[in-house]
Amino acid sequence: MKIRKAVFPVAGLGTRVLPATKAMPKEMLTIVDKPLIQYVVDEAKEAGIEHFIFVTGRNKGVIEDHFDRMFELDATLESRGKKAEMEILQRDQPEAGAMSFTRQQAPLGLGHAVWCARDIVGNEPFAVLLPDELVLHTPGCLKQMIEAAGKLGDKSNLIAVEEVPADRTHQYGICGVGKRQGNIFEIDGMVEKPPKGTAPSNLSITGRYILQPEIFQILQRHERGAGGEIQLTDAMIGLAKSQSFYGVEFEGERHDCGSKAGFLRANIAFGMAREDLRDGLREEMKRHLSN
Ligand code: G1P
Numbered sequence: 001m002k003i004r005k006a007v008f009p010v011a012g013l014g015t016r017v018l019p020a021t022k023a024m025p026k027e028m029l030t031i032v033d034k035p036l037i038q039y040v041v042d043e044a045k046e047a048g049i050e051h052f053i054f055v056t057g058r059n060k061g062v063i064e065d066h067f068d069r070m071f072e073l074d075a076t077l078e079s080r081g082k083k084a085e086m087e088i089l090q091r092d093q094p095e096a097g098a099m100s101f102t103r104q105q106a107p108l109g110l111g112h113a114v115w116c117a118r119d120i121v122g123n124e125p126f127a128v129l130l131p132d133e134l135v136l137h138t139p140g141c142l143k144q145m146i147e148a149a150g151k152l153g154d155k156s157n158l159i160a161v162e163e164v165p166a167d168r169t170h171q172y173g174i175c176g177v178g179k180r181q182g183n184i185f186e187i188d189g190m191v192e193k194p195p196k197g198t199a200p201s202n203l204s205i206t207g208r209y210i211l212q213p214e215i216f217q218i219l220q221r222h223e224r225g226a227g228g229e230i231q232l233t234d235a236m237i238g239l240a241k242s243q244s245f246y247g248v249e250f251e252g253e254r255h256d257c258g259s260k261a262g263f264l265r266a267n268i269a270f271g272m273a274r275e276d277l278r279d280g281l282r283e284e285m286k287r288h289l290s291n
Contacts, residue, residue, distance in 0.1 A: 004126075006044040008040060118216040162206050192234060
């Protein structure tokens with residue numbers, strides 16, 4: 001199964017991290033020295049994605065600017081001989097023509113955001129990456145999923161899953177677990193944000209999906225689910241009646257950067273993974289812990 005396109009739903013309001021996200025998109029929050037959106041685009045690139053589709057909304061224009069060239073900056077860096085910085089800017093930018101931007105005009109839910117990308121995706125399997133979820137691992141989460149997809153049938157759908165404590169299952173989409181082979185299992189049921197004590201397992205749907213284009217026919221119905229939103233999980237439940245769904249337990253630490261605690265934790269984890277920052281950061285943390 002060749003996956004060429006990835007959808008990045010970036011229209012969300014980021015209410016969990018206000019006031020940081022009042023005037024700035026949450027996808028531009030910085031982990032160490034890169035915005036969240038850059039991490040997920042890099043993860044998609046590493047997995048072989050060739051076309052990057054952003055579903056944006058009001059106040060999200062800076063995401064487009066981030067992936068554009070800034071001639072003044074390029075010229076200034078060049079005149080000052082700042083080669084390393086110039087290389088970083090070049091490295092981070094997808095090729096011209098490899099990005100599309102479309103708008104979700106109203107916050108109707110994740111399913112609706114994905115549906116907004118239907119014409120750009122067309123009739124082929126595609127990936128979805130939620131930018132507020134980062135996984136610290138090489139190879140990245142999407143690459144691990146594409147490798148898993150290679151072992152499955154062409155009309156398969158895959159979801160990255162991770163165990164969460166039982167008292168947090170009501171915050172996520174949760175999968176029922178069928179036949180297992182290594183880190184891949186057949187999903188035999190899904191439920192979006194189950195009420196406490198009713199979850200079929202503690203395996204939560206994380207922000208990485210590989211989906212077949214038939215999902216759009218179901219999303220087209222605009223049926224409302226949990227929280228009154230058009231839920232991607234509900235559309236997947238519909239598609240699971242005619243196609244297989246697999247859960248992939250990936251390697252790596254997942255960080256929910258859309259919450260304040262998760263964002264701080266991610267900065268520490270990604271900072272500690274950086275050779276140039278690790279020692280200084282460790283010393284600083286020691287100092288704070290001893291106070
Ligand atoms: C969305 C999905 C949910 C998934 C979660 C992962 O929920 O609907 O199934 O578990 O992302 O972050 P949201 O966080 O947008 O409420």
